[in-house]
Amino acid sequence: MKLGMPGMVLRSAAKKPATRRFPAEIRPAYSATRGHVAMDIAKCNFCTLCQLRCPTGAIVVNKQEKTWQIDRMRCILCTACVGACTRKCPTMETSYAPPVGERRESLVRFTQAAVPGTSPAGEAGRA
Template sequence: MGYLSFAGTILGGLFKKPVTTQYPLKPAVLPEELRGRVLIDIQRCISCGMCMRKCPAGAIVVDRSAKSWSINRFACVQCATCVDNCPVKCLRMEPQYAAPGTVKQNETFVKQAAAQPAVAVTLVKGVTPTASAPATGTQAAAASAATAAKTAAAPQTTPPGDGAGHA
């Protein structure tokens, strides 16, 4: 019969699983190369401002004195220029897209002054503690949190001007 020829499909459609992906009931499968949003490992950031200068959308604001890094996720176009240009590679792209919102606001990360564990330096009789190799820029920047043992030797070991190595 003509109008019963579709009955098989209708009955099948009632009982078979859907062929479409069941998003958002099931989470989306995102490939790891997807450029979703920018994340920062703020403790490694040196506040050079390179990402701020290179961003084509002007979405990043770096405040060197406050050691903060903030991004306007609604202005960001996920081009990953900041990720490519960061000299210490503390930025990365994550597949998860930024969450939608009702207000456009910046997301700010502030670098915490790291409390370095106290390093016990045993004084061997007759040997003065010699300086280790001149501190790298990041360590010099965190020199304010230098250990008690190191601060004792700091005036001799820290070469002058090293703290301003990363202008």
């Protein structure tokens, strides 16, 4: 249908807006969407493979302290860590990480409980 601009304008006037009323109306994420890297710390054996593969150096693994830390501001969501892990600990979630007010708030540290399995989700906290 080629009515030119008047046609487009008339149709737009009759239709509801092309934009969504965010945050009242949220588009569901696609299954492929790269939102943020989540970590299942209970399964981790601190092999540091993810740290080695990370192109931006966003991941810091500490074997002694049993911590796994990610800098969300450095992370470029390339899924290199997800592909590298043999135990499938880091996973790509479809939701975006919450915004941060300060640079240091983007550091998220996961600590493994002393006996693996007692705290399956691990403890996530701002570093």
